[in-house]
Amino acid sequence: MILPRIDIDLRKIAHNVQQLKKLYGSKGINIIGVTKVVGGNPIIADVLVKNGIEILADSRISNIIKMRKAGIRAQYLLLRIPALSEAEEVIIHTHISLNSELAVLKKLSEYASRNHIVHKVVLMVELGDLREGIMPSEINTHVKEVLNLEGLALVGIGTNLACFGGISPDAHKMNELSSIVERLEEKFKITLAMVSGGNSANYNWFTSSKDAGRINSLRLGESIFLGREALCRKPIPGLFTDIFTLMAEVIEAKIKPSQPYGEVYQNANGDVPNFKNKGLMNRAVLAIGIQDIIVSGIVPKQNVAILGSSSDHIVIDNTRASLKVGDAVAFDLNYIALLRAFSTPHITKNTIDIYECASIL
Numbered sequence: 001m002i003l004p005r006i007d008i009d010l011r012k013i014a015h016n017v018q019q020l021k022k023l024y025g026s027k028g029i030n031i032i033g034v035t036k037v038v039g040g041n042p043i044i045a046d047v048l049v050k051n052g053i054e055i056l057a058d059s060r061i062s063n064i065i066k067m068r069k070a071g072i073r074a075q076y077l078l079l080r081i082p083a084l085s086e087a088e089e090v091i092i093h094t095h096i097s098l099n100s101e102l103a104v105l106k107k108l109s110e111y112a113s114r115n116h117i118v119h120k121v122v123l124m125v126e127l128g129d130l131r132e133g134i135m136p137s138e139i140n141t142h143v144k145e146v147l148n149l150e151g152l153a154l155v156g157i158g159t160n161l162a163c164f165g166g167i168s169p170d171a172h173k174m175n176e177l178s179s180i181v182e183r184l185e186e187k188f189k190i191t192l193a194m195v196s197g198g199n200s201a202n203y204n205w206f207t208s209s210k211d212a213g214r215i216n217s218l219r220l221g222e223s224i225f226l227g228r229e230a231l232c233r234k235p236i237p238g239l240f241t242d243i244f245t246l247m248a249e250v251i252e253a254k255i256k257p258s259q260p261y262g263e264v265y266q267n268a269n270g271d272v273p274n275f276k277n278k279g280l281m282n283r284a285v286l287a288i289g290i291q292d293i294i295v296s297g298i299v300p301k302q303n304v305a306i307l308g309s310s311s312d313h314i315v316i317d318n319t320r321a322s323l324k325v326g327d328a329v330a331f332d333l334n335y336i337a338l339l340r341a342f343s344t345p346h347i348t349k350n351t352i353d354i355y356e357c358a359s360i361l
Ligand SMILES: *Cc1c(COP(=O)(O)O)cnc(C)c1O
Pocket: 034, 036, 059, 079, 080, 160, 198, 199, 200, 201, 219, 220, 221, 222, 223, 230
């Protein structure tokens, strides 16, 4: 198979989904499967749906279109608050969207009415992370307006923390969200069916709370695919953290000096590098680079060390592994490296079938 390539163990994804559903389900929380980190890969989305995920969420409409075209049947939720310019696409291709701007909601309403569709809306509340969300003091006026917009159904309230400002979705923040929901329900005589408390960073709050209050929904990507919570990036007990493996090929392996020689200026990244002289070194060049992957987000599984990278190459210290041309190096990936790997066509996506895996085990 052509390298570089990312191996994807579908059986482990199925396991993580089942475990997370059981865990969060024990306190009444439903899981929305977030597919953006795998670029809306339909084979992976299919595993989520077959293991009981009813709502698939992505930040990009193009990923949602890809999954729908592939026949993956689910409710599709748009994670990134819609741009005014994409309002029509949101109505046509998605069932639910997260929102914080009245101008956009009015456009969504217009297109929904025109298409005789009822589009579901979740209003996002700002609780301190300072990315998307309506300030709590302004939520009443927004709800009032949305309830009067034709073609839109206000189905819930949500918040997003730990993404921009690194703010913890702790008990204090989640209680605040629950009280906002209760205040709104009372004031407007409505029921908010979905209270979407956050993402993979909500794990610590969840495990340390007796009950989840009004929170009944979380949008999970990292926990499903990397088996980790997203505040400290600790593994979640019982989950696989090694679902994805990146494989890159050695295209040169030679003994060379360890220190570049000649006059030192900027390299391809605009840095002036500073390498220590460690004498002669077994070095290897891999056919993968910054164009394909976030190099700081990958960790070799073999005994090699990354020395540096440019647009199409990674150079490694090959002293211990003694890899030869044609050998492959395996890497673990973090969330952003995975995100990048799935958004380039230059990395082959190798899904290892559930039945193939079963026969290996
Ligand atoms: C990406 C994203 C998520 C999923 O976050 P994970 O940490 O991968 O679980 C949830 N909500 C929103 C709004 C997002 O953009």
